[in-house]
Amino acid sequence: MNKQELLHKWMNDELTGAEQSALREDPEMRAMMEIAAQTRSMEAPEFPKDAVWKNIQQLNKPTKVRTLQPLKYMVRIAAVFAIVAFSYVFWQGLDTDINTAVAEKTEITLPDQSQVALNADSFLTYNEQDWKDARTLHLDGEAYFKVAKGSAFVVETDLGDVTVLGTQFNVFARENLLKVSCFEGVVSVSLDQEVITLKAGEALELETGSAVKNLTTSLSTPRWLQDESSFNNAPLAEVLNELEHYYNIQLEVSDIDLQKRFTGSFTHQDLDIALQSICNPLQMTYSVLDQNKVVLNEAK
Structure with missing residues:
Protein backbone atom coordinates (compact mmCIF):
# COMPACT_ATOMS: atom_id res chain seq x y z
CA MET A 1 0.00 0.00 0.00
CA ASN A 2 1.52 3.28 -1.01
CA LYS A 3 1.72 6.49 1.05
CA GLN A 4 -1.34 8.16 -0.56
CA GLU A 5 -3.59 5.22 0.29
CA LEU A 6 -2.32 5.14 3.88
CA LEU A 7 -2.94 8.91 4.18
CA HIS A 8 -6.47 8.48 2.89
CA LYS A 9 -7.24 5.71 5.39
CA TRP A 10 -5.71 7.81 8.21
CA MET A 11 -7.88 10.82 7.39
CA ASN A 12 -10.94 8.53 7.50
CA ASP A 13 -9.69 6.90 10.73
CA GLU A 14 -9.50 3.50 9.07
CA LEU A 15 -5.82 2.55 9.76
CA THR A 16 -4.95 -0.74 11.46
CA GLY A 17 -2.26 -0.81 14.08
CA ALA A 18 0.35 -2.14 11.64
CA GLU A 19 -0.59 0.44 9.01
CA GLN A 20 -0.39 3.26 11.55
CA SER A 21 3.10 2.07 12.61
CA ALA A 22 4.16 1.96 8.95
CA LEU A 23 2.86 5.51 8.38
CA ARG A 24 4.80 6.84 11.33
CA GLU A 25 8.04 5.54 9.84
CA ASP A 26 7.80 8.37 7.28
CA PRO A 27 9.14 11.63 8.89
CA GLU A 28 6.69 13.96 7.05
CA MET A 29 3.68 11.79 7.88
CA ARG A 30 4.78 11.44 11.51
CA ALA A 31 4.98 15.28 11.86
CA MET A 32 1.55 15.67 10.32
CA MET A 33 0.07 13.06 12.64
CA GLU A 34 1.57 14.82 15.70
CA ILE A 35 0.14 18.22 14.60
CA ALA A 36 -3.28 16.60 14.16
CA ALA A 37 -3.10 15.07 17.61
CA GLN A 38 -2.17 18.42 19.14
CA THR A 39 -5.05 20.29 17.48
CA ARG A 40 -7.75 17.80 18.46
CA SER A 41 -7.89 19.35 21.94
CA MET A 42 -8.46 22.85 20.55
CA GLU A 43 -11.99 24.29 20.37
CA ALA A 44 -13.03 26.59 17.58
CA PRO A 45 -14.68 29.88 18.64
CA GLU A 46 -18.46 30.12 18.27
CA PHE A 47 -19.33 31.28 14.80
CA PRO A 48 -21.45 34.52 14.86
CA LYS A 49 -23.76 33.38 12.13
CA ASP A 50 -26.53 35.95 12.84
CA ALA A 51 -24.16 38.91 12.68
CA VAL A 52 -22.44 37.56 9.58
CA TRP A 53 -25.78 37.06 7.86
CA LYS A 54 -26.88 40.59 8.67
CA ASN A 55 -23.67 41.97 7.20
CA ILE A 56 -24.17 39.92 4.07
CA GLN A 57 -27.69 41.32 3.67
CA GLN A 58 -26.37 44.88 4.02
CA LEU A 59 -23.77 44.21 1.36
CA ASN A 60 -26.46 42.98 -0.98
CA LYS A 61 -28.52 46.19 -0.69
CA PRO A 62 -28.16 48.56 -3.66
CA THR A 63 -25.90 51.49 -2.85
CA LYS A 64 -27.59 54.92 -3.10
CA VAL A 65 -25.69 56.97 -5.61
CA ARG A 66 -26.03 60.77 -5.31
CA THR A 67 -25.83 62.36 -8.71
CA LEU A 68 -24.18 65.76 -8.83
CA GLN A 69 -26.55 68.43 -10.22
CA PRO A 70 -24.64 71.70 -10.34
CA LEU A 71 -27.45 73.55 -12.11
CA LYS A 72 -29.91 72.61 -9.39
CA TYR A 73 -27.65 73.98 -6.65
CA MET A 74 -26.98 77.15 -8.63
CA VAL A 75 -30.74 77.71 -8.92
CA ARG A 76 -31.12 77.27 -5.15
CA ILE A 77 -28.34 79.75 -4.43
CA ALA A 78 -29.83 82.23 -6.89
CA ALA A 79 -33.21 81.84 -5.18
CA VAL A 80 -31.69 82.67 -1.79
CA PHE A 81 -30.08 85.82 -3.19
CA ALA A 82 -33.37 86.77 -4.85
CA ILE A 83 -35.24 86.45 -1.54
CA VAL A 84 -32.67 88.61 0.24
CA ALA A 85 -32.82 91.24 -2.50
CA PHE A 86 -36.63 91.23 -2.52
CA SER A 87 -36.75 91.60 1.26
CA TYR A 88 -34.41 94.57 1.09
CA VAL A 89 -36.46 96.28 -1.62
CA PHE A 90 -39.69 95.46 0.23
CA TRP A 91 -38.53 96.97 3.50
CA GLN A 92 -37.04 99.96 1.75
CA GLY A 93 -40.33 100.51 -0.04
CA LEU A 94 -42.44 100.58 3.13
CA ASP A 95 -43.94 103.90 4.20
CA THR A 96 -42.78 105.76 7.28
CA ASP A 97 -45.73 106.25 9.65
CA ILE A 98 -45.74 108.77 12.48
CA ASN A 99 -48.63 108.88 14.90
CA THR A 100 -49.19 111.09 17.95
CA ALA A 101 -51.44 110.16 20.83
CA VAL A 102 -53.95 112.33 22.67
CA ALA A 103 -52.18 115.35 24.23
CA GLU A 104 -48.94 114.43 22.43
CA LYS A 105 -47.05 116.59 19.94
CA THR A 106 -43.87 115.80 18.04
CA GLU A 107 -41.43 117.36 15.59
CA ILE A 108 -40.16 115.60 12.46
CA THR A 109 -37.30 116.28 10.06
CA LEU A 110 -38.04 114.99 6.57
CA PRO A 111 -35.35 113.63 4.19
CA ASP A 112 -34.99 117.05 2.49
CA GLN A 113 -34.60 118.78 5.90
CA SER A 114 -38.14 120.15 5.79
CA GLN A 115 -39.55 120.51 9.31
CA VAL A 116 -42.94 119.26 10.51
CA ALA A 117 -44.62 119.89 13.84
CA LEU A 118 -47.32 117.24 14.28
CA ASN A 119 -50.22 118.12 16.54
CA ALA A 120 -51.96 115.83 19.03
CA ASP A 121 -53.83 112.74 17.86
CA SER A 122 -52.56 113.05 14.27
CA PHE A 123 -51.17 110.66 11.68
CA LEU A 124 -48.52 111.36 9.02
CA THR A 125 -47.13 108.95 6.43
CA TYR A 126 -44.56 109.25 3.63
CA ASN A 127 -42.12 107.11 1.64
CA GLU A 128 -38.51 107.96 2.40
CA GLN A 129 -37.10 106.03 -0.56
CA ASP A 130 -39.24 107.95 -3.08
CA TRP A 131 -38.84 111.30 -1.38
CA LYS A 132 -36.22 112.67 -3.82
CA ASP A 133 -38.55 112.00 -6.74
CA ALA A 134 -41.82 112.98 -5.07
CA ARG A 135 -42.06 115.04 -1.90
CA THR A 136 -45.51 113.74 -1.02
CA LEU A 137 -47.04 112.80 2.32
CA HIS A 138 -50.49 112.08 3.70
CA LEU A 139 -51.92 113.80 6.75
CA ASP A 140 -54.84 112.94 9.00
CA GLY A 141 -54.93 115.48 11.80
CA GLU A 142 -53.02 118.74 12.05
CA ALA A 143 -49.46 119.74 11.22
CA TYR A 144 -47.37 122.85 10.70
CA PHE A 145 -44.81 122.72 7.88
CA LYS A 146 -41.58 124.59 7.19
CA VAL A 147 -40.75 123.35 3.72
CA ALA A 148 -37.23 123.46 2.30
CA LYS A 149 -37.03 124.87 -1.23
CA GLY A 150 -37.07 122.33 -4.02
CA SER A 151 -39.58 120.46 -6.11
CA ALA A 152 -43.29 120.50 -5.40
CA PHE A 153 -44.17 119.53 -1.83
CA VAL A 154 -47.62 117.93 -1.55
CA VAL A 155 -49.70 117.30 1.57
CA GLU A 156 -52.52 114.91 0.73
CA THR A 157 -55.72 114.90 2.81
CA ASP A 158 -59.08 113.22 2.35
CA LEU A 159 -60.70 116.52 1.28
CA GLY A 160 -57.95 117.99 -0.88
CA ASP A 161 -54.23 118.34 -1.57
CA VAL A 162 -51.99 121.22 -0.54
CA THR A 163 -49.03 121.97 -2.83
CA VAL A 164 -46.09 124.34 -2.17
CA LEU A 165 -42.52 124.87 -3.33
CA GLY A 166 -40.99 126.26 -0.15
CA THR A 167 -43.00 127.98 2.52
CA GLN A 168 -44.57 127.80 5.98
CA PHE A 169 -48.17 126.71 6.37
CA ASN A 170 -50.57 124.81 8.60
CA VAL A 171 -52.96 122.05 7.57
CA PHE A 172 -55.88 120.85 9.68
CA ALA A 173 -57.59 117.75 8.27
CA ARG A 174 -59.91 115.81 10.55
CA GLU A 175 -62.93 113.83 9.41
CA ASN A 176 -65.03 116.18 7.21
CA LEU A 177 -63.16 119.42 7.90
CA LEU A 178 -60.14 120.95 6.13
CA LYS A 179 -58.36 124.16 7.15
CA VAL A 180 -55.28 125.56 5.47
CA SER A 181 -53.39 128.66 6.64
CA CYS A 182 -50.42 130.20 4.82
CA PHE A 183 -47.84 132.03 6.94
CA GLU A 184 -45.11 132.52 4.36
CA GLY A 185 -44.84 132.13 0.58
CA VAL A 186 -47.66 130.74 -1.54
CA VAL A 187 -49.84 127.67 -1.07
CA SER A 188 -51.97 125.92 -3.69
CA VAL A 189 -54.97 123.92 -2.47
CA SER A 190 -56.47 121.42 -4.93
CA LEU A 191 -60.09 120.55 -4.24
CA ASP A 192 -62.51 118.47 -6.27
CA GLN A 193 -63.80 121.33 -8.39
CA GLU A 194 -61.17 124.05 -8.12
CA VAL A 195 -57.65 125.11 -7.21
CA ILE A 196 -57.26 127.91 -4.69
CA THR A 197 -54.05 129.88 -4.16
CA LEU A 198 -53.28 131.29 -0.72
CA LYS A 199 -50.68 133.93 0.02
CA ALA A 200 -49.11 134.73 3.37
CA GLY A 201 -51.84 135.84 5.81
CA GLU A 202 -54.59 134.02 3.93
CA ALA A 203 -56.50 130.89 4.93
CA LEU A 204 -59.44 128.76 3.89
CA GLU A 205 -61.86 126.39 5.52
CA LEU A 206 -63.84 123.62 3.85
CA GLU A 207 -66.45 121.37 5.42
CA THR A 208 -67.97 118.49 3.50
CA GLY A 209 -71.14 119.67 1.82
CA SER A 210 -70.39 123.35 2.39
CA ALA A 211 -68.81 126.12 0.35
CA VAL A 212 -65.19 127.14 0.83
CA LYS A 213 -64.65 129.92 3.37
CA ASN A 214 -61.91 132.39 2.51
CA LEU A 215 -60.33 133.66 5.73
CA THR A 216 -57.38 135.71 6.89
CA THR A 217 -54.90 135.31 9.72
CA SER A 218 -52.69 137.83 11.43
CA LEU A 219 -50.68 135.18 13.25
CA SER A 220 -47.08 134.31 12.39
CA THR A 221 -47.53 130.68 13.51
CA PRO A 222 -50.55 128.57 14.50
CA ARG A 223 -51.72 128.96 18.09
CA TRP A 224 -51.47 125.26 18.88
CA LEU A 225 -47.67 125.55 18.80
CA GLN A 226 -48.07 127.67 21.95
CA ASP A 227 -50.35 125.02 23.52
CA GLU A 228 -53.56 126.83 22.77
CA SER A 229 -56.46 126.18 20.38
CA SER A 230 -58.37 129.14 18.97
CA PHE A 231 -61.69 129.30 17.09
CA ASN A 232 -63.60 131.91 15.15
CA ASN A 233 -67.35 131.33 15.02
CA ALA A 234 -66.83 127.56 15.14
CA PRO A 235 -69.64 125.11 16.05
CA LEU A 236 -69.47 123.77 19.60
CA ALA A 237 -69.20 120.20 18.29
CA GLU A 238 -65.89 121.08 16.61
CA VAL A 239 -64.57 122.79 19.74
CA LEU A 240 -65.43 119.84 21.99
CA ASN A 241 -63.98 117.41 19.50
CA GLU A 242 -60.68 119.30 19.61
CA LEU A 243 -60.79 119.37 23.40
CA LEU A 258 -73.87 121.44 19.52
CA GLN A 259 -74.36 123.86 16.61
CA LYS A 260 -74.11 126.96 18.78
CA ARG A 261 -71.11 129.05 17.79
CA PHE A 262 -67.94 129.65 19.76
CA THR A 263 -65.26 132.30 19.31
CA GLY A 264 -62.34 132.08 21.65
CA SER A 265 -59.60 129.70 22.74
CA PHE A 266 -58.67 127.10 25.36
CA THR A 267 -55.35 126.04 26.84
CA HIS A 268 -53.76 122.60 26.45
CA GLN A 269 -52.13 122.78 29.87
CA ASP A 270 -55.02 122.78 32.36
CA LEU A 271 -58.35 120.99 31.86
CA ASP A 272 -60.28 123.06 34.41
CA ILE A 273 -59.20 126.36 32.82
CA ALA A 274 -59.93 124.97 29.34
CA LEU A 275 -63.47 123.99 30.38
CA GLN A 276 -64.09 127.40 31.90
CA SER A 277 -62.92 129.10 28.70
CA ILE A 278 -65.50 127.16 26.70
CA CYS A 279 -68.42 126.96 29.13
CA ASN A 280 -68.53 130.50 30.54
CA PRO A 281 -69.12 132.35 27.23
CA ASN A 297 -75.00 121.02 30.96
CA GLU A 298 -76.86 124.20 30.11
CA ALA A 299 -76.58 126.74 32.93
CA LYS A 300 -79.81 127.17 34.93
Missing part, protein backbone atom coordinates in the same frame (compact mmCIF):
# COMPACT_ATOMS: atom_id res chain seq x y z
CA GLU A 244 -60.79 115.59 23.42
CA HIS A 245 -57.61 115.57 21.29
CA TYR A 246 -55.68 117.39 24.02
CA TYR A 247 -57.16 115.81 27.13
CA ASN A 248 -57.77 112.13 27.75
CA ILE A 249 -61.44 112.61 28.66
CA GLN A 250 -64.88 111.36 27.68
CA LEU A 251 -67.37 114.18 27.23
CA GLU A 252 -71.06 113.68 27.98
CA VAL A 253 -73.33 116.44 26.71
CA SER A 254 -76.86 116.85 28.05
CA ASP A 255 -79.50 119.04 26.33
CA ILE A 256 -76.96 121.29 24.63
CA ASP A 257 -77.16 122.56 21.06
CA LEU A 282 -71.79 129.82 26.21
CA GLN A 283 -73.65 129.77 29.57
CA MET A 284 -72.82 126.13 30.30
CA THR A 285 -71.71 124.27 33.40
CA TYR A 286 -69.45 121.26 33.70
CA SER A 287 -68.82 118.50 36.21
CA VAL A 288 -65.69 116.37 36.33
CA LEU A 289 -66.97 113.02 37.59
CA ASP A 290 -63.60 111.31 37.57
CA GLN A 291 -60.26 111.68 35.80
CA ASN A 292 -61.70 110.71 32.43
CA LYS A 293 -65.38 111.73 32.35
CA VAL A 294 -66.77 115.27 32.06
CA VAL A 295 -70.48 116.16 31.89
CA LEU A 296 -71.62 119.42 30.26
Whole structure:
Protein backbone atom coordinates (compact mmCIF):
# COMPACT_ATOMS: atom_id res chain seq x y z
CA MET A 1 0.00 0.00 0.00
CA ASN A 2 1.52 3.28 -1.01
CA LYS A 3 1.72 6.49 1.05
CA GLN A 4 -1.34 8.16 -0.56
CA GLU A 5 -3.59 5.22 0.29
CA LEU A 6 -2.32 5.14 3.88
CA LEU A 7 -2.94 8.91 4.18
CA HIS A 8 -6.47 8.48 2.89
CA LYS A 9 -7.24 5.71 5.39
CA TRP A 10 -5.71 7.81 8.21
CA MET A 11 -7.88 10.82 7.39
CA ASN A 12 -10.94 8.53 7.50
CA ASP A 13 -9.69 6.90 10.73
CA GLU A 14 -9.50 3.50 9.07
CA LEU A 15 -5.82 2.55 9.76
CA THR A 16 -4.95 -0.74 11.46
CA GLY A 17 -2.26 -0.81 14.08
CA ALA A 18 0.35 -2.14 11.64
CA GLU A 19 -0.59 0.44 9.01
CA GLN A 20 -0.39 3.26 11.55
CA SER A 21 3.10 2.07 12.61
CA ALA A 22 4.16 1.96 8.95
CA LEU A 23 2.86 5.51 8.38
CA ARG A 24 4.80 6.84 11.33
CA GLU A 25 8.04 5.54 9.84
CA ASP A 26 7.80 8.37 7.28
CA PRO A 27 9.14 11.63 8.89
CA GLU A 28 6.69 13.96 7.05
CA MET A 29 3.68 11.79 7.88
CA ARG A 30 4.78 11.44 11.51
CA ALA A 31 4.98 15.28 11.86
CA MET A 32 1.55 15.67 10.32
CA MET A 33 0.07 13.06 12.64
CA GLU A 34 1.57 14.82 15.70
CA ILE A 35 0.14 18.22 14.60
CA ALA A 36 -3.28 16.60 14.16
CA ALA A 37 -3.10 15.07 17.61
CA GLN A 38 -2.17 18.42 19.14
CA THR A 39 -5.05 20.29 17.48
CA ARG A 40 -7.75 17.80 18.46
CA SER A 41 -7.89 19.35 21.94
CA MET A 42 -8.46 22.85 20.55
CA GLU A 43 -11.99 24.29 20.37
CA ALA A 44 -13.03 26.59 17.58
CA PRO A 45 -14.68 29.88 18.64
CA GLU A 46 -18.46 30.12 18.27
CA PHE A 47 -19.33 31.28 14.80
CA PRO A 48 -21.45 34.52 14.86
CA LYS A 49 -23.76 33.38 12.13
CA ASP A 50 -26.53 35.95 12.84
CA ALA A 51 -24.16 38.91 12.68
CA VAL A 52 -22.44 37.56 9.58
CA TRP A 53 -25.78 37.06 7.86
CA LYS A 54 -26.88 40.59 8.67
CA ASN A 55 -23.67 41.97 7.20
CA ILE A 56 -24.17 39.92 4.07
CA GLN A 57 -27.69 41.32 3.67
CA GLN A 58 -26.37 44.88 4.02
CA LEU A 59 -23.77 44.21 1.36
CA ASN A 60 -26.46 42.98 -0.98
CA LYS A 61 -28.52 46.19 -0.69
CA PRO A 62 -28.16 48.56 -3.66
CA THR A 63 -25.90 51.49 -2.85
CA LYS A 64 -27.59 54.92 -3.10
CA VAL A 65 -25.69 56.97 -5.61
CA ARG A 66 -26.03 60.77 -5.31
CA THR A 67 -25.83 62.36 -8.71
CA LEU A 68 -24.18 65.76 -8.83
CA GLN A 69 -26.55 68.43 -10.22
CA PRO A 70 -24.64 71.70 -10.34
CA LEU A 71 -27.45 73.55 -12.11
CA LYS A 72 -29.91 72.61 -9.39
CA TYR A 73 -27.65 73.98 -6.65
CA MET A 74 -26.98 77.15 -8.63
CA VAL A 75 -30.74 77.71 -8.92
CA ARG A 76 -31.12 77.27 -5.15
CA ILE A 77 -28.34 79.75 -4.43
CA ALA A 78 -29.83 82.23 -6.89
CA ALA A 79 -33.21 81.84 -5.18
CA VAL A 80 -31.69 82.67 -1.79
CA PHE A 81 -30.08 85.82 -3.19
CA ALA A 82 -33.37 86.77 -4.85
CA ILE A 83 -35.24 86.45 -1.54
CA VAL A 84 -32.67 88.61 0.24
CA ALA A 85 -32.82 91.24 -2.50
CA PHE A 86 -36.63 91.23 -2.52
CA SER A 87 -36.75 91.60 1.26
CA TYR A 88 -34.41 94.57 1.09
CA VAL A 89 -36.46 96.28 -1.62
CA PHE A 90 -39.69 95.46 0.23
CA TRP A 91 -38.53 96.97 3.50
CA GLN A 92 -37.04 99.96 1.75
CA GLY A 93 -40.33 100.51 -0.04
CA LEU A 94 -42.44 100.58 3.13
CA ASP A 95 -43.94 103.90 4.20
CA THR A 96 -42.78 105.76 7.28
CA ASP A 97 -45.73 106.25 9.65
CA ILE A 98 -45.74 108.77 12.48
CA ASN A 99 -48.63 108.88 14.90
CA THR A 100 -49.19 111.09 17.95
CA ALA A 101 -51.44 110.16 20.83
CA VAL A 102 -53.95 112.33 22.67
CA ALA A 103 -52.18 115.35 24.23
CA GLU A 104 -48.94 114.43 22.43
CA LYS A 105 -47.05 116.59 19.94
CA THR A 106 -43.87 115.80 18.04
CA GLU A 107 -41.43 117.36 15.59
CA ILE A 108 -40.16 115.60 12.46
CA THR A 109 -37.30 116.28 10.06
CA LEU A 110 -38.04 114.99 6.57
CA PRO A 111 -35.35 113.63 4.19
CA ASP A 112 -34.99 117.05 2.49
CA GLN A 113 -34.60 118.78 5.90
CA SER A 114 -38.14 120.15 5.79
CA GLN A 115 -39.55 120.51 9.31
CA VAL A 116 -42.94 119.26 10.51
CA ALA A 117 -44.62 119.89 13.84
CA LEU A 118 -47.32 117.24 14.28
CA ASN A 119 -50.22 118.12 16.54
CA ALA A 120 -51.96 115.83 19.03
CA ASP A 121 -53.83 112.74 17.86
CA SER A 122 -52.56 113.05 14.27
CA PHE A 123 -51.17 110.66 11.68
CA LEU A 124 -48.52 111.36 9.02
CA THR A 125 -47.13 108.95 6.43
CA TYR A 126 -44.56 109.25 3.63
CA ASN A 127 -42.12 107.11 1.64
CA GLU A 128 -38.51 107.96 2.40
CA GLN A 129 -37.10 106.03 -0.56
CA ASP A 130 -39.24 107.95 -3.08
CA TRP A 131 -38.84 111.30 -1.38
CA LYS A 132 -36.22 112.67 -3.82
CA ASP A 133 -38.55 112.00 -6.74
CA ALA A 134 -41.82 112.98 -5.07
CA ARG A 135 -42.06 115.04 -1.90
CA THR A 136 -45.51 113.74 -1.02
CA LEU A 137 -47.04 112.80 2.32
CA HIS A 138 -50.49 112.08 3.70
CA LEU A 139 -51.92 113.80 6.75
CA ASP A 140 -54.84 112.94 9.00
CA GLY A 141 -54.93 115.48 11.80
CA GLU A 142 -53.02 118.74 12.05
CA ALA A 143 -49.46 119.74 11.22
CA TYR A 144 -47.37 122.85 10.70
CA PHE A 145 -44.81 122.72 7.88
CA LYS A 146 -41.58 124.59 7.19
CA VAL A 147 -40.75 123.35 3.72
CA ALA A 148 -37.23 123.46 2.30
CA LYS A 149 -37.03 124.87 -1.23
CA GLY A 150 -37.07 122.33 -4.02
CA SER A 151 -39.58 120.46 -6.11
CA ALA A 152 -43.29 120.50 -5.40
CA PHE A 153 -44.17 119.53 -1.83
CA VAL A 154 -47.62 117.93 -1.55
CA VAL A 155 -49.70 117.30 1.57
CA GLU A 156 -52.52 114.91 0.73
CA THR A 157 -55.72 114.90 2.81
CA ASP A 158 -59.08 113.22 2.35
CA LEU A 159 -60.70 116.52 1.28
CA GLY A 160 -57.95 117.99 -0.88
CA ASP A 161 -54.23 118.34 -1.57
CA VAL A 162 -51.99 121.22 -0.54
CA THR A 163 -49.03 121.97 -2.83
CA VAL A 164 -46.09 124.34 -2.17
CA LEU A 165 -42.52 124.87 -3.33
CA GLY A 166 -40.99 126.26 -0.15
CA THR A 167 -43.00 127.98 2.52
CA GLN A 168 -44.57 127.80 5.98
CA PHE A 169 -48.17 126.71 6.37
CA ASN A 170 -50.57 124.81 8.60
CA VAL A 171 -52.96 122.05 7.57
CA PHE A 172 -55.88 120.85 9.68
CA ALA A 173 -57.59 117.75 8.27
CA ARG A 174 -59.91 115.81 10.55
CA GLU A 175 -62.93 113.83 9.41
CA ASN A 176 -65.03 116.18 7.21
CA LEU A 177 -63.16 119.42 7.90
CA LEU A 178 -60.14 120.95 6.13
CA LYS A 179 -58.36 124.16 7.15
CA VAL A 180 -55.28 125.56 5.47
CA SER A 181 -53.39 128.66 6.64
CA CYS A 182 -50.42 130.20 4.82
CA PHE A 183 -47.84 132.03 6.94
CA GLU A 184 -45.11 132.52 4.36
CA GLY A 185 -44.84 132.13 0.58
CA VAL A 186 -47.66 130.74 -1.54
CA VAL A 187 -49.84 127.67 -1.07
CA SER A 188 -51.97 125.92 -3.69
CA VAL A 189 -54.97 123.92 -2.47
CA SER A 190 -56.47 121.42 -4.93
CA LEU A 191 -60.09 120.55 -4.24
CA ASP A 192 -62.51 118.47 -6.27
CA GLN A 193 -63.80 121.33 -8.39
CA GLU A 194 -61.17 124.05 -8.12
CA VAL A 195 -57.65 125.11 -7.21
CA ILE A 196 -57.26 127.91 -4.69
CA THR A 197 -54.05 129.88 -4.16
CA LEU A 198 -53.28 131.29 -0.72
CA LYS A 199 -50.68 133.93 0.02
CA ALA A 200 -49.11 134.73 3.37
CA GLY A 201 -51.84 135.84 5.81
CA GLU A 202 -54.59 134.02 3.93
CA ALA A 203 -56.50 130.89 4.93
CA LEU A 204 -59.44 128.76 3.89
CA GLU A 205 -61.86 126.39 5.52
CA LEU A 206 -63.84 123.62 3.85
CA GLU A 207 -66.45 121.37 5.42
CA THR A 208 -67.97 118.49 3.50
CA GLY A 209 -71.14 119.67 1.82
CA SER A 210 -70.39 123.35 2.39
CA ALA A 211 -68.81 126.12 0.35
CA VAL A 212 -65.19 127.14 0.83
CA LYS A 213 -64.65 129.92 3.37
CA ASN A 214 -61.91 132.39 2.51
CA LEU A 215 -60.33 133.66 5.73
CA THR A 216 -57.38 135.71 6.89
CA THR A 217 -54.90 135.31 9.72
CA SER A 218 -52.69 137.83 11.43
CA LEU A 219 -50.68 135.18 13.25
CA SER A 220 -47.08 134.31 12.39
CA THR A 221 -47.53 130.68 13.51
CA PRO A 222 -50.55 128.57 14.50
CA ARG A 223 -51.72 128.96 18.09
CA TRP A 224 -51.47 125.26 18.88
CA LEU A 225 -47.67 125.55 18.80
CA GLN A 226 -48.07 127.67 21.95
CA ASP A 227 -50.35 125.02 23.52
CA GLU A 228 -53.56 126.83 22.77
CA SER A 229 -56.46 126.18 20.38
CA SER A 230 -58.37 129.14 18.97
CA PHE A 231 -61.69 129.30 17.09
CA ASN A 232 -63.60 131.91 15.15
CA ASN A 233 -67.35 131.33 15.02
CA ALA A 234 -66.83 127.56 15.14
CA PRO A 235 -69.64 125.11 16.05
CA LEU A 236 -69.47 123.77 19.60
CA ALA A 237 -69.20 120.20 18.29
CA GLU A 238 -65.89 121.08 16.61
CA VAL A 239 -64.57 122.79 19.74
CA LEU A 240 -65.43 119.84 21.99
CA ASN A 241 -63.98 117.41 19.50
CA GLU A 242 -60.68 119.30 19.61
CA LEU A 243 -60.79 119.37 23.40
CA GLU A 244 -60.79 115.59 23.42
CA HIS A 245 -57.61 115.57 21.29
CA TYR A 246 -55.68 117.39 24.02
CA TYR A 247 -57.16 115.81 27.13
CA ASN A 248 -57.77 112.13 27.75
CA ILE A 249 -61.44 112.61 28.66
CA GLN A 250 -64.88 111.36 27.68
CA LEU A 251 -67.37 114.18 27.23
CA GLU A 252 -71.06 113.68 27.98
CA VAL A 253 -73.33 116.44 26.71
CA SER A 254 -76.86 116.85 28.05
CA ASP A 255 -79.50 119.04 26.33
CA ILE A 256 -76.96 121.29 24.63
CA ASP A 257 -77.16 122.56 21.06
CA LEU A 258 -73.87 121.44 19.52
CA GLN A 259 -74.36 123.86 16.61
CA LYS A 260 -74.11 126.96 18.78
CA ARG A 261 -71.11 129.05 17.79
CA PHE A 262 -67.94 129.65 19.76
CA THR A 263 -65.26 132.30 19.31
CA GLY A 264 -62.34 132.08 21.65
CA SER A 265 -59.60 129.70 22.74
CA PHE A 266 -58.67 127.10 25.36
CA THR A 267 -55.35 126.04 26.84
CA HIS A 268 -53.76 122.60 26.45
CA GLN A 269 -52.13 122.78 29.87
CA ASP A 270 -55.02 122.78 32.36
CA LEU A 271 -58.35 120.99 31.86
CA ASP A 272 -60.28 123.06 34.41
CA ILE A 273 -59.20 126.36 32.82
CA ALA A 274 -59.93 124.97 29.34
CA LEU A 275 -63.47 123.99 30.38
CA GLN A 276 -64.09 127.40 31.90
CA SER A 277 -62.92 129.10 28.70
CA ILE A 278 -65.50 127.16 26.70
CA CYS A 279 -68.42 126.96 29.13
CA ASN A 280 -68.53 130.50 30.54
CA PRO A 281 -69.12 132.35 27.23
CA LEU A 282 -71.79 129.82 26.21
CA GLN A 283 -73.65 129.77 29.57
CA MET A 284 -72.82 126.13 30.30
CA THR A 285 -71.71 124.27 33.40
CA TYR A 286 -69.45 121.26 33.70
CA SER A 287 -68.82 118.50 36.21
CA VAL A 288 -65.69 116.37 36.33
CA LEU A 289 -66.97 113.02 37.59
CA ASP A 290 -63.60 111.31 37.57
CA GLN A 291 -60.26 111.68 35.80
CA ASN A 292 -61.70 110.71 32.43
CA LYS A 293 -65.38 111.73 32.35
CA VAL A 294 -66.77 115.27 32.06
CA VAL A 295 -70.48 116.16 31.89
CA LEU A 296 -71.62 119.42 30.26
CA ASN A 297 -75.00 121.02 30.96
CA GLU A 298 -76.86 124.20 30.11
CA ALA A 299 -76.58 126.74 32.93
CA LYS A 300 -79.81 127.17 34.93
